[in-house]
Amino acid sequence: MNVLLADDEPLMLTILRAYFEKAGFRALLAEDGEAALDRYYAEPVDLAVLDWMMPKRSGVEVCREIKRGGGTKVLLLTAKGDADDEIAALQAGADDYLRKPFDPRVLLLRARKLLRLGDRLAAGDLAVDLEAQRVYVGGKDVLATHKEFELTKYLAANKGRIVTRQMLLDHVWGYDYFGDERTVDTHIRRLREKIGERRIKTHRGMGYSLEERDE
Missing domain, CATH: 1.10.10.10 (Winged helix-like DNA-binding domain superfamily/Winged helix DNA-binding domain)
Incomplete structure (x- = not known):
């Protein structure tokens, strides 16, 4: 399965890539919102994990466009902690929402649940x-x-x-x-x-x- 990982922090991308690929996923990486959409349109994506605050286009904007295009699951990552922000993410079409900092193992479990993958x-x-x-x-x-x-x-x-x-x-x-x-x-x-x-x-x-x- 293809997972799109979009975050403007290279270290975060490296860590997430390692976890997802060890679990058998194929990771597609992007460091800003426009690059994320380029990867999304270039090949099939089963799950998009998007950082909220990215250059060029935010994770929320990317989420909205992805959700207009089909059934790809979207999980938003953010350092924001307000309930209004969580509501905004879900209104944009996100299937799940995870606040930073987080344990990558928790993210992987959330991803597997979204994709209906058990053990x-x-x-x-x-x-x-x-x-x-x-x-x-x-x-x-x-x-x-x-x-x-x-x-x-x-x-x-x-x-x-x-x-x-x-x-x-x-x-x-x-x-x-x-x-x-x-x-x-x-x-x-x-x-x-x-x-x-x-x-x-x-x-x-x-x-x-x-x-x-x-x-």
Whole structure:
């Protein structure tokens, strides 16, 4: 799933990005309101986390425009504490509102609740238990390794979407990993042996996607 993170504090963006990507989300970053809308219109966004006070266009303005465009969930962040401000945020169409300072873990829980994500991700009869860190097919534990679990989690969080090998390297192996992209292919091959050969679809020259069922 794609989450748009918009805040004019680079450190805040870095922290939020780390939390969301570890949870299997793909983070799209913006440091002002106009950049946030550019990212929103450039690719699908499932959730927008917007700071209220941003340069160029405020989080409330961005929220209003996003809500005119469709069903993307919006969560506003603000240092403001007045009840009137909370009312203004909700009137702008925000689905939730969180005051700074906050624990990023609380934000992540709020985000998962907005997106109706529990402790599991699913694609057909494939289930990823986030708490137990196990992968099941048809209720049977496939005994996935840690890397296989992380791969499945990221693919399931972006179910039906193409993710590149570089994206998988970044999110599963880490941004400081300098190995070959063929490492991904090797792990995908082993994962297919456990969850079904055709469940993970290869898109030539692009990457992989997780499909609903092993057709």
